[in-house]
Amino acid sequence: MMETQTLSKVDLADVFQRQQRKALQLKKSTAQERIARLLKFKEAVIANIDNVYEALYKDYKKPKEEAFETDSVIVEIDFVTDHLEKWMNPQAVPTPEDLGGEASVSKIILEPKGVCLFLTPWNYPVLLTLRPLVSCLAAGNTVIIKPSELTPHSSKLIKEIIESVFPKDEVFVMEGGADVASELLDLPFNHIFYTGGTRVGKIVMKAAANHMASVTMELGGKCPSIIDDSADFADAAGKIVWTKFFNCGQTCITTDYILVSENRKDEFIAHLKGTIEHMYGVDGPGIESSKYARLVNNNHYQRVKRLLDDALENGATLVTGGKTNDEENYISPTLLDNVDPDLAIMKEEIFGPLLPVLTYKTLDDAIDFVNQRERPLGLYVYSKDKVAADKVISSTTAGGSVINHTFMHYMSPYLPFGGVGNSGIGRGNGYFGFMDFSNQRPVLEMP
Numbered sequence: 001m002m003e004t005q006t007l008s009k010v011d012l013a014d015v016f017q018r019q020q021r022k023a024l025q026l027k028k029s030t031a032q033e034r035i036a037r038l039l040k041f042k043e044a045v046i047a048n049i050d051n052v053y054e055a056l057y058k059d060y061k062k063p064k065e066e067a068f069e070t071d072s073v074i075v076e077i078d079f080v081t082d083h084l085e086k087w088m089n090p091q092a093v094p095t096p097e098d099l100g101g102e103a104s105v106s107k108i109i110l111e112p113k114g115v116c117l118f119l120t121p122w123n124y125p126v127l128l129t130l131r132p133l134v135s136c137l138a139a140g141n142t143v144i145i146k147p148s149e150l151t152p153h154s155s156k157l158i159k160e161i162i163e164s165v166f167p168k169d170e171v172f173v174m175e176g177g178a179d180v181a182s183e184l185l186d187l188p189f190n191h192i193f194y195t196g197g198t199r200v201g202k203i204v205m206k207a208a209a210n211h212m213a214s215v216t217m218e219l220g221g222k223c224p225s226i227i228d229d230s231a232d233f234a235d236a237a238g239k240i241v242w243t244k245f246f247n248c249g250q251t252c253i254t255t256d257y258i259l260v261s262e263n264r265k266d267e268f269i270a271h272l273k274g275t276i277e278h279m280y281g282v283d284g285p286g287i288e289s290s291k292y293a294r295l296v297n298n299n300h301y302q303r304v305k306r307l308l309d310d311a312l313e314n315g316a317t318l319v320t321g322g323k324t325n326d327e328e329n330y331i332s333p334t335l336l337d338n339v340d341p342d343l344a345i346m347k348e349e350i351f352g353p354l355l356p357v358l359t360y361k362t363l364d365d366a367i368d369f370v371n372q373r374e375r376p377l378g379l380y381v382y383s384k385d386k387v388a389a390d391k392v393i394s395s396t397t398a399g400g401s402v403i404n405h406t407f408m409h410y411m412s413p414y415l416p417f418g419g420v421g422n423s424g425i426g427r428g429n430g431y432f433g434f435m436d437f438s439n440q441r442p443v444l445e446m447p
């Protein structure tokens with residue numbers, strides 16, 4: 001048993017109280033002090049790059065070629081340390097005459113939220129824990145992290161990396177599952193950063209309400225890729241296939257389903273099929289492959305397999321893929337045609353290597369289709385026609401969008417990242433992540 005897992009409630013309360021006291025000190029920390037801490041963290045991340053590859057492979061055979069999760073963490077640290085001093089500066093604003101005008105001083109200062117809780121997922125366990133941690137620390141908070149129990153090797157490594165850099169009263173990792181998460185949610189955290197499914201997200205928000213903790217909710221949903229007739233089909237198919245089957249389809253911001261015009265569907269499907277078979281082979285990568293990740297565990301495998309079987313039993317046709325193996329939690333990259341929008345596969349987030357292709361008559365129909373469903377985390381448009389692409393963006397709502405690619409917005413530290421409605425609340429990364437972990441406090445000094 002891990003030391004953390006045997007922590008009694010009393011010990012946890014002790015860590016929490018020590019973090020509360022430390023948070024009061026860190027509140028006064030300078031940009032230079034925070035930068036020094038982040039640079040030490042960066043060194044530990046760099047020293048563990050190979051260990052990250054190994055842990056991710058042990059967890060779900062994530063191939064080394066797809067396991068560069070530390071890259072974005074390092075880019076984030078570099079970006080934040082370059083800008084933090086400027087971001088932390090109080091912002092001077094004018095004062096109305098009836099409040100003293102120029103004789104008064106009005107400013108907005110940024111304060112850390114205080115003691116934060118992270119509940120993080122398994123699909124990019126290192127990236128989705130350590131990248132937001134950069135924002136949290138830059139803003140001067142303390143934090144208790146509970147990584148996912150479904151990727152135990154990665155969670156253990158996260159704990160080791162953290163313990164090599166931070167004392168417990170600054171950052172503390174507590175491994176465990178939903179029971180440990182519930183225990184943590186009883187504590188009066190100031191901010192809760194949750195990444196995971198929407199169902200559990202609602203449980204977390206209810207618990208946050210007991211203490212009026214602010215929340216960042218990074219959730220999931222069904223992200224469409226809309227193919228306009230003007231798109232470069234070969235280019236679009238290449239990008240969609242790569243981003244979809246990366247990590248075995250277990251990416252919250254990847255394409256969940258495709259919408260293409262009914263007149264051009266066969267042509268686009270031919271491009272997708274050709275690309276999949278070129279990248280993974282006509283029979284798929286195979287259960288021996290070390291270049292293709294697996295579904296994270298048998299429960300998730302069975303869930304995705306059920307979606308596939310149900311679709312095939314109810315009129316969907318298999319274009320390529322569909323190979324499964326129960327022992328290996330393996331499903332080959334799978335392309336589906338003739339998918340009825342009322343099937344289960346179109347009702348829940350797939351989060352696996354199944355790619356349904358649906359059709360529209362006009363671009364307006366595609367827009368209506370998206371607007372009749374929950375607001376997605378990502379919406380992607382492939383088009384060479386700027387007017388058409390702009391029309392799709394301005395007529396829909398999504399957490400983020402990319403024109404002529406999928407999910408690349410996540411890679412930019414200049415862009416805010418997050419969901420909207422059912423796909424999330426709050427914004428992360430770069431300046432926006434720093435702000436999400438800060439309180440804006442107005443200070444008015446009167447004569």
Ligand code: NAD
Pocket residue numbers: 119120121122123124128146147148149176177178181182195196197198200201203204217218219220221251252253349351377418419423424
């Ligand atoms: P999950 O909801 O099962 O688990 C996420 C975290 O919540 C884990 O740490 C888990 O231990 C904890 N948890 C589980 N049950 C809990 C409970 N009853 N009370 C409190 N905490 C609990 O999510 P997951 O399966 O790990 O991740 C997959 C989902 O996450 C997908 O829907 C995906 O789209 C979404 N996701 C979103 C983003 C994003 O940035 N928006 C990123 C990755 C994943």
